[in-house]
Amino acid sequence: MPARQTVLLVGGTGRTGSRVLQQLLDRGIAVRAVVRSVGKLPPDVAANPNLTVIEASLLSLPDEELRQQLMGCDAVISCLGHVPSLQGIFGAPHDLVARATTRLWHEAEALQPAKPVKLILMSSVSVNRPKGLDTRRGSTERAFLWLLRGVLPPARDNQRAADLLVDKVGSNNPSLHWVVVRPDSLLEGEVSEYTLHEGLVDSLFKPGKTNMANVAHFMCELVTSPSAWAAWKGKQPVVINASSGPAQSA
């Protein structure tokens, strides 16, 4: 029997993160969740014996404590995001996702794990792959995005976090391997058929749809399925509901 896997989850009280948490626990995976307020977790989830809750803000958790929580984890899932309020979008920290990603990377390196820790980062279709790989964007959309990143800190932050993994961590880091998951417009709803794509499918002006439950399902697959991990390691897959368009089924 393979040893039970352990995942460090950040952003587990969010709309997508809470679904990730539930699905990880449903799969019997041990979860360490860093949350700002344990009271935000449903009581039955909080009482799950496979869940360890660390009540703290990820950005202010001391380095040693974060390293200790990372120790022995097979994977880290980040569903952190700027909450959709004036304070969440325009208030500090503007670089929540990039800073959290940097901290997780540095502490993974400090641990010098026997095999690389897997980092699964929730991102967005507003994030570009490097070197113009996302060729589907036309000039109007590129100009719109440029403006968006100038005006909205969360849009800039998500791009910086992804760029950090590509440019600084790289695809063959001995301590950290990663996948950047790019959903389109997030929807409620159950797990349904979804498709995975290397590049963009829809335009920001005519967005596709992604159930948060499907994002969670794909993230869990990346933890539990070696073939899913091998297929997407070091990539930035777009995940959309199957009804959103054709392609390779999950």
Ligand SMILES: NC(=O)c1ccc[n+]([C@@H]2O[C@H](COP(=O)([O-])OP(=O)(O)OC[C@H]3O[C@@H](n4cnc5c(N)ncnc54)[C@H](OP(=O)(O)O)[C@@H]3O)[C@@H](O)[C@H]2O)c1
């Ligand atoms: N909305 C969309 O349509 C959409 C589409 C594609 C991608 N995305 C991206 O997906 C990500 C997650 O989206 P979501 O809607 O699931 O997120 P969400 O419900 O807003 O949850 C955000 C999570 O981040 C945590 N958080 C926020 N600020 C924090 C801080 N300063 N320190 C520590 N934790 C903090 C929140 O904790 P608390 O519960 O304590 O506040 C919560 O757990 C975002 O990066 C977003 O850009 C969104």
